[in-house]
Amino acid sequence: MKILKRFVARLSSFTTRHQDDQRLKEEIAEHVALQTAENLRAGLSPAQARRQALLKFGAVESMTEDYRSERRFLSFDTLLQDLRFALRMLRKSPGFTLVAVLTLALGIGVNTAIFSVIDAVLLRPLPYPNPGGLISVQEAGRGVGNSVSYPDFFDWQAQNHVFSSMASYHADEFTLAGVEEPTHVLALFTSADLFKVLQVSPLLGRTFQPEDDQRGHDVAILSYSLWHGVFHASPDIVGRSISLNNERFTVIGVMPEGFQFPPTSHRDLWVSTAIDRESRSNIMTGRGYNILNVIARLRDGTSLASAQTEMNLIARRLAQQYPKNNAKRTTVKMVPEIERIVGSVRASLFLILGAVIGVLLIACVNLANLSLARNLVREKEIAVRAAVGASRSRLFRQLFTESILLSLLGGAAGIALAAWGTQELVRFAPQDLPRITQVGLDWPVLAFASLLSIGTAIVFGSVPAFRASKTNSAVSLKDAGQTSSQGISQLRLRSGLVIAETALAMLLLIAAGLLVSSYKRLVSAPLGFTPAGLLTFTFDLPSPPYTTPQTVNFINELLPRLRALPGATAVAADWSLPFSGTGVSTGLSFEGRTFAPGNTPMSVVDAITPDYFQTMGIPLLKGRLFTDADNSASRPVVIINDAFAQRYFPNENPVGKRIQPSFSVTNDYPWREIVAVVGNTKMGDLSEDFQPEFYMPFAQIPNYNAFVLKVQGDPLTLVSAVRATVASLDKNLPLYGIQTMDGYLASSVAARRFLTLLLGLFATLALVLATVGIYGVMAFSVSRRTRELGIRMALGADKASVMQLVLWQGARLALVGVAIGIAAALALTRVVANFLFEIRATDPVTYAAVAFLLVVVALFACYIPARRAMKVDPLAALRHE
Amino acid sequence: MKEKMDVLQGSLALMILKTLDVLGPLHGYGIARRIEQISGDLLAVNQGTLYPVLLKLEQEGSIASEWGASDNNRRARFYRLTRDGRKQLQAETRDWNQTSAIIARFFSAKSEDFS
Numbered sequence: 001m002k003i004l005k006r007f008v009a010r011l012s013s014f015t016t017r018h019q020d021d022q023r024l025k026e027e028i029a030e031h032v033a034l035q036t037a038e039n040l041r042a043g044l045s046p047a048q049a050r051r052q053a054l055l056k057f058g059a060v061e062s063m064t065e066d067y068r069s070e071r072r073f074l075s076f077d078t079l080l081q082d083l084r085f086a087l088r089m090l091r092k093s094p095g096f097t098l099v100a101v102l103t104l105a106l107g108i109g110v111n112t113a114i115f116s117v118i119d120a121v122l123l124r125p126l127p128y129p130n131p132g133g134l135i136s137v138q139e140a141g142r143g144v145g146n147s148v149s150y151p152d153f154f155d156w157q158a159q160n161h162v163f164s165s166m167a168s169y170h171a172d173e174f175t176l177a178g179v180e181e182p183t184h185v186l187a188l189f190t191s192a193d194l195f196k197v198l199q200v201s202p203l204l205g206r207t208f209q210p211e212d213d214q215r216g217h218d219v220a221i222l223s224y225s226l227w228h229g230v231f232h233a234s235p236d237i238v239g240r241s242i243s244l245n246n247e248r249f250t251v252i253g254v255m256p257e258g259f260q261f262p263p264t265s266h267r268d269l270w271v272s273t274a275i276d277r278e279s280r281s282n283i284m285t286g287r288g289y290n291i292l293n294v295i296a297r298l299r300d301g302t303s304l305a306s307a308q309t310e311m312n313l314i315a316r317r318l319a320q321q322y323p324k325n326n327a328k329r330t331t332v333k334m335v336p337e338i339e340r341i342v343g344s345v346r347a348s349l350f351l352i353l354g355a356v357i358g359v360l361l362i363a364c365v366n367l368a369n370l371s372l373a374r375n376l377v378r379e380k381e382i383a384v385r386a387a388v389g390a391s392r393s394r395l396f397r398q399l400f401t402e403s404i405l406l407s408l409l410g411g412a413a414g415i416a417l418a419a420w421g422t423q424e425l426v427r428f429a430p431q432d433l434p435r436i437t438q439v440g441l442d443w444p445v446l447a448f449a450s451l452l453s454i455g456t457a458i459v460f461g462s463v464p465a466f467r468a469s470k471t472n473s474a475v476s477l478k479d480a481g482q483t484s485s486q487g488i489s490q491l492r493l494r495s496g497l498v499i500a501e502t503a504l505a506m507l508l509l510i511a512a513g514l515l516v517s518s519y520k521r522l523v524s525a526p527l528g529f530t531p532a533g534l535l536t537f538t539f540d541l542p543s544p545p546y547t548t549p550q551t552v553n554f555i556n557e558l559l560p561r562l563r564a565l566p567g568a569t570a571v572a573a574d575w576s577l578p579f580s581g582t583g584v585s586t587g588l589s590f591e592g593r594t595f596a597p598g599n600t601p602m603s604v605v606d607a608i609t610p611d612y613f614q615t616m617g618i619p620l621l622k623g624r625l626f627t628d629a630d631n632s633a634s635r636p637v638v639i640i641n642d643a644f645a646q647r648y649f650p651n652e653n654p655v656g657k658r659i660q661p662s663f664s665v666t667n668d669y670p671w672r673e674i675v676a677v678v679g680n681t682k683m684g685d686l687s688e689d690f691q692p693e694f695y696m697p698f699a700q701i702p703n704y705n706a707f708v709l710k711v712q713g714d715p716l717t718l719v720s721a722v723r724a725t726v727a728s729l730d731k732n733l734p735l736y737g738i739q740t741m742d743g744y745l746a747s748s749v750a751a752r753r754f755l756t757l758l759l760g761l762f763a764t765l766a767l768v769l770a771t772v773g774i775y776g777v778m779a780f781s782v783s784r785r786t787r788e789l790g791i792r793m794a795l796g797a798d799k800a801s802v803m804q805l806v807l808w809q810g811a812r813l814a815l816v817g818v819a820i821g822i823a824a825a826l827a828l829t830r831v832v833a834n835f836l837f838e839i840r841a842t843d844p845v846t847y848a849a850v851a852f853l854l855v856v857v858a859l860f861a862c863y864i865p866a867r868r869a870m871k872v873d874p875l876a877a878l879r880h881e
Numbered sequence: 882m883k884e885k886m887d888v889l890q891g892s893l894a895l896m897i898l899k900t901l902d903v904l905g906p907l908h909g910y911g912i913a914r915r916i917e918q919i920s921g922d923l924l925a926v927n928q929g930t931l932y933p934v935l936l937k938l939e940q941e942g943s944i945a946s947e948w949g950a951s952d953n954n955r956r957a958r959f960y961r962l963t964r965d966g967r968k969q970l971q972a973e974t975r976d977w978n979q980t981s982a983i984i985a986r987f988f989s990a991k992s993e994d995f996s
Contacts, residue, residue, distance in 0.1 A: 023958065024932065026956065026958075027908075027909055027932065027957070027958050028929070028932075030908070030909075030910065030951060030955060030956070030957045030958075031908075031909050031910045031913070031928065033955070034908075034910040034951065034952070035910060035928070038914075056927070056928055057927065057928045057929045058927025058928060058929040058930065059927070059929065060929060063927070063929035063930060063932060063933065066930070066933040067932055067933045067936055
């Protein structure tokens with residue numbers, strides 16, 4: 001209590017320092033005056049009276065110093081003195097300073113860079129008012145997706161009492177015409193309440209109102225960038241009519257610069273759901289069409305848990321009311337919107353953070369080791385200081401000031417490193433890492449770096465400073481320092497530190513090793529098609545004017561022209577191209593079989609032009625491929641893949657059997673005869689198993705999402721020729737989605753690649769730092785043992801056995817470290833298991849390889865000091881004392 | 882060295898508290914005079930050492946101070962005991978008495994008492 005009071009008083013005296021000095025001066029003057037008056041009364045002469053008074057008062061200076069130190073945390077003068085001294089010491093040993101600052105810069109730099117990513121991606125709130133109340137509401141249940149159907153959404157909206165507002169949205173793309181150049185734009189269909197949920201207002205005009213959801217209200221809100229880019233920031237944009245896929249929309253507003261929704265994906269405009277009502281009325285009423293995302297704002301004072309309870313009740317009610325579609329949708333999944341955005345990347349980022357903290361710890365251990373060695377060299381100096389009256393706390397403070405100064409220097413260098421590293425991180429980061437573009441060195445990050453520097457100083461500086469301040473001056477002064485007992489107990493401490501850093505490095509290397517072999521397995525996993533030389537692109541054929549037959553004709557005319565391009569060898573239109581993110585599943589029936597309700601067979605569905613399999617390099621296993629004769633007039637046919645055949649026709653020949661997909665562009669669901677079985681393909685994730693898939697001829701199901709062109713050589717050289725070919729048929733069709741299949745594949749593994757790369761990098765850093773640490777300790781140990789080694793050699797030990805002695809000493813430390821590292825890795829398998837593909841977190845090959853690598857590197861680090869030990873001249877070593 | 886100082890400071894603080902308890906508010910010189918008078922010439926303390934102790938006591942809340950007029954009508958800082966200070970004085974007086982009683986007993990002990 002007393003201490004607390006003094007603390008507060010001292011804290012407040014920080015601001016009143018000048019006043020307090022004034023007060024003391026005045027009190028002293030008064031004191032001396034009173035004493036002088038007293039002395040005068042006693043009969044002394046005025047001069048004598050004052051002199052006696054001053055004598056009695058004592059030394060004003062030392063008293064003032066006591067008074068001040070009573071008042072302050074620490075004397076500013078002492079601090080300055082320590083700092084000056086520390087600077088001098090660091091300048092005097094530039095080698096030590098350089099190594100220490102570099103080590104620190106590495107440790108602090110990588111941590112700061114990674115923290116800046118974590119800060120921008122995970123920690124920053126969403127850029128809407130009161131972002132905590134924004135909840136993503138999803139359907140849930142065994143074997144169902146997260147998307148919501150319009151009827152379910154309407155029921156949720158009407159029946160809940162826990163959300164103040166709720167809105168649905170789904171993405172679509174349009175061709176914006178009637179402007180200088182037809183443009184492909186990204187749109188979001190949203191129900192009227194979206195902007196109420198987000199609590200944002202437009203820059204110009206208004207946002208949606210409830211009537212905008214009704215037929216005839218085709219209205220759009222533009223993004224700032226679209227308004228600027230295409231409409232040249234025209235001030236009279238509100239009220240203007242624009243053409244999207246040849247439908248007229250009225251612009252009712254423009255959003256402010258920087259506004260985005262969904263939070264991390266770019267959209268050019270937001271349109272009301274009126275168009276869904278007009279042109280796709282089936283999705284408005286069909287509970288089977290699960291295409292919506294739902295975002296809602298929690299009512300003030302409602303907890304997520306109570307909202308969950310009510311939404312689950314509603315879901316169960318709907319499941320009973322509409323068992324056909326909702327039987328399995330008995331719960332509702334609710335997650336904060338920020339969680340929906342960043343939840344999936346949290347684990348990877350934390351794994352990376354763990355790795356860089358490991359690197360920093362190793363850096364700290366190395367520095368502690370360095371400082372210990374240096375303090376031993378300075379033992380005499382410290383002993384002299386203690387002997388002439390420096391208290392232990394004073395010595396501690398002085399040495400600790402040096403550590404703080406070092407780590408601040410290291411921190412500054414680290415921030416510079418982080419500034420560069422952050423840019424590189426952003427450059428190499430996967431494109432789909434949310435909010436990665438907002439990464440930068442801002443105040444929170446700088447504050448983090450500063451705290452880290454000071455924390456680092458405490459970790460690496462306090463132990464050496466504490467030990468040095470304990471120096472027994474009598475012993476140290478007497479000994480030359482070479483054989484003092486302190487050296488031996490220090491060596492024990494330093495060996496412990498080396499073991500710790502070896503264990504840490506081992507742990508990181510195991511994690512990195514596992515990720516690397518997992519990644520190698522992943523990218524060499526069979527795809528089922530040949531990605532090399534595949535160019536993909538697409539364009540929309542707006543209706544009107546393109547009716548379904550016209551679309552088929554257009555594509556039938558286009559494909560031969562593309563095929564004729566120089567370098568092109570095959571071309572196809574495809575509805576659900578692997579890795580382009582367009583795969584859709586549908587239910588189906590089998591002739592002569594029944595399945596229990598809720599157990600409907602499902603499969604990925606695709607529609608293709610005849611040359612698709614040849615273009616993609618997918619092998620035909622059985623039967624015949626589609627030809628131009630398979631058209632709308634002919635018998636409905638289908639091709640299945642091997643996984644489909646294995647699952648649904650395990651012991652029979654599927655060719656000739658009939659299935660009925662519940663997928664159609666008309667309201668007609670014909671039975672289709674299986675004409676072939678083809679090889680499996682991965683759909684969009686290399687780590688998943690092959691899925692059942694079936695293909696229908698484009699001529700019978702005229703749906704496409706992409707074109708795929710097989711090219712000899714670099715496919716991107718053909719882009720302008722493709723553009724010209726499409727324009728020769730219709731110049732108002734903007735091409736988009738231009739990408740090579742290799743590009744799609746690369747982005748599908750980009751996140752894993754990034755994680756593997758970073759972890760590999762940091763594990764390598766850890767290995768290098770640990771090697772330096774082992775080298776440092778062994779070199780130190782050899783130089784301390786010069787005399788002992790000299791005696792051994794004088795007594796007849798040969799060079800080889802001396803070398804063996806030193807190597808074994810280092811190898812023992814490394815082996816203990818490796819063992820502890822393996823134990824730690826086995827205890828932490830859970831952490832990496834989720835990131836692995838086709839490799840277990842306890843994979844013995846990886847463990848053995850990493851252990852071998854670490855021991856070899858450690859032996860190499862010991863070899864240099866061991867060679868020096870071998871060359872010790874016994875005579876010189878003995879005379880040295 | 883430092884430890885000797887602490888003992889001295891401790892007893893000096895006790896003397897200050899007791900003086901203020903008996904005589905009421907006093908300025909620094911007044912406190913120094915009383916301590917000198919009561920201890921006779923046995924305690925040769927530099928009067929200046931008083932001030933850091935006064936500051937410490939004030940920061941701990943045992944005493945409070947304010948400006949007032951001294952005998953010769955000049956501005957002087959007057960110190961007075963607070964309620965906390967009075968409690969602290971009582972507690973420390975008790976401790977001191979106990980300690981000195983024990984020490985006294987040791988000094989009065991004869992060699993046969995130890996056998």
